[in-house]
Amino acid sequence: xxxxxxxxxxxxxxxxxxxxxxxxxxxxxxxxxxxxxxxxxxxxxxxxxxxxxxxxxxxxxxxxxxxxxxxxxxxxxxxxxxxxxxxxxxxxxxxxxxxxxxxxxxxxxxxxxxxxxxxxxxxxxxxxxxxxxxxxxxxxxxxxxxxxxxxxxx
Amino acid sequence: xxxxxxxxxxxxxxxxxxxxxxxxxxxxxxxxxxxxxxxxxxxxxxxxxxxxxxxxxxxxxxxxxxxxxxxxxxxxxxxxxxxxxxxxxxxxxxxxxxxxxxxxxxxxxxxxxxxxxxxxxxxxxxxxxxxxxxxxxxxxxxxxxxxxxxxxxxxxxxxxxxxxxxxxxxxxxxxxxxxxxxxxxxxxxxxxxxxxxxxxxxxxxxxxxxxxxxxxxxxxxxxxxxxxxxxxxxxxxxxxxxxxxxxxxxxxxxxxxxxxxxxxxxxxxxxxxxxxxxxxxxx
Numbered sequence: 455x456x457x458x459x460x461x462x463x464x465x466x467x468x469x470x471x472x473x474x475x476x477x478x479x480x481x482x483x484x485x486x487x488x489x490x491x492x493x494x495x496x497x498x499x500x501x502x503x504x505x506x507x508x509x510x511x512x513x514x515x516x517x518x519x520x521x522x523x524x525x526x527x528x529x530x531x532x533x534x535x536x537x538x539x540x541x542x543x544x545x546x547x548x549x550x551x552x553x554x555x556x557x558x559x560x561x562x563x564x565x566x567x568x569x570x571x572x573x574x575x576x577x578x579x580x581x582x583x584x585x586x587x588x589x590x591x592x593x594x595x596x597x598x599x600x601x602x603x604x605x606x607x608x
Numbered sequence: 609x610x611x612x613x614x615x616x617x618x619x620x621x622x623x624x625x626x627x628x629x630x631x632x633x634x635x636x637x638x639x640x641x642x643x644x645x646x647x648x649x650x651x652x653x654x655x656x657x658x659x660x661x662x663x664x665x666x667x668x669x670x671x672x673x674x675x676x677x678x679x680x681x682x683x684x685x686x687x688x689x690x691x692x693x694x695x696x697x698x699x700x701x702x703x704x705x706x707x708x709x710x711x712x713x714x715x716x717x718x719x720x721x722x723x724x725x726x727x728x729x730x731x732x733x734x735x736x737x738x739x740x741x742x743x744x745x746x747x748x749x750x751x752x753x754x755x756x757x758x759x760x761x762x763x764x765x766x767x768x769x770x771x772x773x774x775x776x777x778x779x780x781x782x783x784x785x786x787x788x789x790x791x792x793x794x795x796x797x798x799x800x801x802x803x804x805x806x807x808x809x810x811x812x813x814x815x816x817x818x819x820x821x822x823x824x825x826x827x828x829x830x831x832x833x834x835x836x837x838x839x840x841x842x843x844x845x846x847x848x849x850x851x852x853x854x855x856x857x858x859x860x861x862x863x864x865x866x867x868x869x870x871x872x873x874x875x876x877x878x879x880x881x882x883x884x885x886x887x888x889x890x891x
Contacts (some may be wrong), residue, residue: 455616472616473657475644495645496713496798508686508715514644515716516637518616519659563711584795585710 459523460532461486464529470517477501477512479520480527488528488558492587497588502559509566511585528558531565542563544603545596552590560586564600568607574600609696618659622666622747622772628658636660638682639716641709643723660770667720667772670694678744678775681720685732686711688719700785700804703842704735707789712798720771723753726761729818733757734804735787736774737815737823744773757822757823783808786873789817790865792856800857801865803845804875810834814841819849829870838874842867 457470461484475494480486480503490548492500494513501512504526531539538546541564551557560583567574567582574582578601588596616637628634633655636864637643643890646652658668660682665749667682670691677698679688685752688694688705695702708714708722708731722730723743733753742750753774756764765771779785785806791797802817814826851862 472614473614492646493738496641496709499710499712502712507710510716511641511712514640516616516640516644516657516659518618518657519637519640519661521618566711581795582711585712587796 455518457517457521459520461525462527472489472516472518475513476503476505476510476515476517476520476525479517480512480525486527489562490555490558492555497554497587498564500556502560502586504562504566509563513578515582525581526562528561531561539565540606541568541600541603542567545599548599548602550592550595550599551584552588552592556588558587560588560596564596564603567600568604573604573605576601610622614654615656616660617656620662622663622770625658625660625663626746626768626770628656629770630766631656634658636724636770638718638721638724638760639684641717641806642721642727657872668718672697672778673775675725675777675780676775678773679719680773681723681771682718682742683720683807685709685717685719687715689714698735698739698776699779700738700787700806701732701735702788703785704732704789704804707731707787707802713796719774723756723774724763724771726757726759726763726822728820728822729799729802730823731789731799731802731817734802734815734817734825736776737825738785738804738806738813739776739779740813741774741776743771744775745769745771746881747772750775754822754825759821779806780808783811784877786877788869788873788876790869798856801849801862801869803866803869803873805833805870805877806878807833812841814845814870816849817867818846819862821850824848824850832872838871842871 455472458467490500492498496511496514503512505523563586617628635654636658638660664682667680669680671678685705685708722732736753741753743756787804789802790800799818801819804815806813812830814829819825826848829841832841846867849866850865851859853859
């Protein structure tokens with residue numbers, strides 16, 4: 455089937471298998487490899503993107519279910535001139551990145567959390583980041599990064 | 609990896625969806641948070657998927673109808689959590705929904721899907737059992753949730769039947785309730801055991817999750833609670849549990865936890881004094 459979406463502000467039309475995961479469409483057909491496939495089962499959050507303004511696990515969305523959707527991936531966060539989004543910049547400065555495999559999912563979840571709740575408490579940050587696993591177990595600096603970004607976006 | 613190329617139909621009306629689901633081998637898919645996992649694992653191998661997302665206009669709603677609340681099958685867990693009506697009039701369901709996955713799962717996962725998957729570990733199900741919920745089928749008939757659930761993944765439905773919603777009486781303002789879930793970590797984990805409890809003068813509901821082929825109500829525990837016997841209720845919960853051993857926990861552990869979670873819930877609702885004078889460890 456031909457799948458039409460809007461990805462990072464650009465209309466796209468791409469030939470896909472209807473049951474193919476959105477993640478695969480993004481990575482293998484559109485070359486947007488920011489979202490990762492650590493588990494492929496909705497357990498880890500490494501494939502988190504925004505679909506119609508909400509975070510989803512792209513590995514669990516059938517291509518046919520993304521028809522007409524607005525999709526935002528980590529590639530769409532930075533400004534056109536390459537300047538990082540404040541959430542990305544905060545992750546860099548807080549030293550939140552270790553191996554990096556979970557990072558794009560973490561950043562997208564943090565971006566979405568701060569859109570919905572610009573001044574989250576520590577508990578709300580932890581709740582908002584639920585579903586994003588870091589196997590380096592480096593959560594504290596991720597929470598610090600979200601806090602830092604919240605302060606700057608305020 | 610590419611999935612087996614199965615057609616996905618996206619009907620625009622309930623009538624059209626039911627027509628498509630008459631075809632043997634087809635399966636409905638809503639948020640896909642269970643369906644895609646089972647499809648990828650080869651556990652579910654439908655001949656075609658019937659994608660329900662275009663029916664959200666018809667089937668995503670939270671309605672008050674006098675003493676009753678009705679929730680459309682395609683209502684997401686995020687929508688339930690955001691609903692003031694659900695928080696105030698069905699706090700037990702709100703507490704259960706809060707434990708489902710993380711935000712990304714709750715944004716896609718639906719209450720109809722949780723019922724349709726019919727997993728004994730489905731986190732909204734003990735709450736629905738404790739609320740004596742009725743499941744709406746095809747928008748017209750209702751069936752009690754316990755009658756609907758035959759076993760893991762098995763429902764008392766015919767080809768072409770579609771779960772369209774669920775309804776239950778709003779909780780009384782004077783009742784207390786809790787949902788206790790035990791997983792391998794605090795967030796985003798499948799239940800090893802769970803318990804939903806409601807208490808009001810002369811009324812008790814106890815439903816256990818993940819410790820039997822379906823969620824189960826425990827009438828003996830309910831009777832014990834109405835009589836004020838917490839330890840007897842916990843013992844009845846353990847007695848009623850029929851758990852399995854798997855990679856996450858042994859049957860013995862799950863059985864013990866069924867009772868302990870009930871006691872923990874009672875303490876959370878009523879304070880430690882309800883339980884401690886009667887005698888701590890139910891074993």
